């Protein structure tokens with residue numbers, strides 16, 4: 001079974017994937033597999049441009065966990081969407097040294113549920129677990145994901161509404 005962990009940059013995908021790896025799960029970092037699909041750089045958005053559809057079409061499924069902000073484009077059996085309140089996400093990305101514009105773009109995408117919407121366009125509700133990680137420990141998030149994979153934690157989505165942040169925080 002392939003479980004994908006997706007979310008806006010800074011929501012904690014890589015951190016929880018490391019914890020799941022420590023617990024014995026096989027983990028593939030999606031970012032390490034996109035090399036052949038790089039189209040170039042987007043200096044304005046301080047990011048690499050990836051031919052995401054071609055990457056997803058060529059991806060060989062794994063029995064384990066795939067983490068990355070494009071992971072929901074894959075044919076996963078289960079998808080976990082990590083959510084982080086935009087003000088906390090802003091703090092995390094600032095600590096990472098991201099520029100103002102890149103921080104704003106990511107915080108807005110989080111407030112607008114962009115990755116959750118993309119996920120629900122591609123996967124059934126029953127295959128999706130949205131986790132609001134804002135006040136959660138890394139091990140608590142890993143417990144939720146393990147529970148979902150094992151069928152103990154039921155699917156859930158549509159849990160947060162951070163649209164207020166677009167008015168107050170932008």
Ligand SMILES: Nc1ncnc2c1ncn2[C@@H]1O[C@H](COP(=O)(O)OP(=O)(O)OP(=O)(O)O)[C@@H](O)[C@H]1O
Nearest residue numbers: 008009010011012013014015016069092136137138
């Ligand atoms: N549950 C948590 N509690 C507190 N801090 C966290 C938690 N999860 C992650 N962090 C911190 O938030 C920052 C972003 O985490 P991380 O790099 O795992 O995000 P990401 O979603 O993998 O980002 P990207 O998509 O850019 O790789 C890191 O500094 C990490 O230490």
